[in-house]
Amino acid sequence: MEYVYAALLLNAAEKEINEENVAAILSAAGIDADDARVKALIASLEDVDIEEAIATAAVAAPAAGAAAPAAAEAAEEEAEEEEEEEEAEEEAAAAGLGALFG
Incomplete structure (x- = not known):
């Protein structure tokens, strides 16, 4: 999860989400970054609009709760x-x- 949090932090700071920046954040948090995991994260986020993903997740959660019976x-x-x-x-x-x- 730390790797995802690092990417979210970079997104919030409007910084480029790349291997170097993710590794720097993890290092600052005292976490030994695994290069393979960092590369996998960057590759998986390549075509993802994080703001859109957050908005979609935020909308989907209440909709699921509204469908539940009283x-x-x-x-x-x-x-x-x-x-x-x-x-x-x-x-x-x-x-x-x-x-x-x-």
Whole structure:
């Protein structure tokens, strides 16, 4: 997953996604980059529009959830509680990432 994350980070920074840049990000994160995996990643992303892939994935997830039948009230309340807990965990994780990147 680190290799994909490196590519996403490069995409977000509007930098070229190439072997050198992916390897540099992995190295900065303290990960020994496997040249074969880096080359495979670059080859697999060659004809991929990452922004389009992200948008497609973001649209597909809610559509799948909308097709599911309605759950009982107890299940809904439990899901809301879990969602609140997840949001709290995500906020804590985001705060930690903020400290990393200033």
